[in-house]
């Protein structure tokens with residue numbers, strides 16, 4: 287009855303790390319999210335990433351880093367993914383359906399964890415594109431709201447459709463009866479959402495870097511300018527975005543921290559791509 291015996295030789299070695307897809311949702315031609323079973327032994331801190339993948343045609347695993355988008359209390363794991371047309375992994379991964387298996391190496395790591403930040407008043411999540419994934423985890427973790435009075439989610443994409451995954455997530459969170467019970471009726475004020483587009487008209491426009499540097503976001507939200515006494519930030523986007531936003535945060539007097547040395551902000555790449 288050993289399932290290994292009936293497996294082709296090439297897939298046998300990945301079986302211990304196989305997980306089953308439970309649902310898939312396509313948001314745009316270039317974006318989808320999916321949920322998989324969670325290995326019973328997998329513990330992670332909200333905001334961390336793991337290696338996931340599929341078997342390639344040659345029988346070797348194609349593995350890539352993926353932020354876990356679900357919170358650590360969830361019994362399943364959620365991921366939010368790009369579809370790169372010629373991407374070795376995502377050209378295949380975009381076709382998964384419930385019941386399919388993916389490979390998941392259960393070794394979570396990452397810098398976007400609450401322990402890498404000093405205590406403060408407000409926590410800013412700054413993301414472009416699929417960089418919202420780790421914040422989809424942290425937003426749904428009650429510990430985030432135990433540590434900070436207010437969480438501000440700034441998410442920027444080219445178009446409105448690309449914001450939809452995050453918009454729906456925030457909407458659902460704000461109407462979650464359990465969270466309202468825990469945090470009171472003011473939960474809308476505790477989770478502030480500031481989505482912007484850069485290449486399509488929408489209520490709020492512009493790059494995160496520009497909206498921070500100009501002070502527009504502080505004026506729009508009625509908040510004081512970012513300062514090292516009260517504000518903490520987590521950053522996840524393209525390398526160019528990360529570099530530029532880091533300079534803006536430093537201009538407000540915030541310093542980059544790490545797991546080993548908590549400070550005022552932390553940064554992680556949403557993907558490895560062209561440089562600045």
Ligand code: FAD
Nearest residue numbers: 350351352353366367368373374375376416419556557559
């Ligand atoms: P690859 O050969 O890996 O990438 C081809 C090119 O596509 C890259 O050079 C880059 O220019 C572009 N690209 C890759 N990923 C993205 C992206 N997410 N957004 C925009 N352009 C991209 N990807 C996700 O979709 N969701 C995640 O949660 C996620 N988390 C990551 C966490 C970390 C720490 C890192 C380093 C990467 C993460 N990625 C994530 C990127 C992911 O690892 C893969 O690069 C992506 O799945 C594409 O794989 P691929 O084999 O199809 O193409």
Ligand code: A2P
Nearest residue numbers: 414415442443444484493494495524526527530
């Ligand atoms: P823009 O349209 O002005 O380039 P991409 O799809 O290229 O990964 O970009 C996702 C979002 O991040 C876009 O809205 C884009 O704005 C924005 N963006 C890209 N690079 C930077 C950067 N260096 N600083 C701030 N925002 C950026």
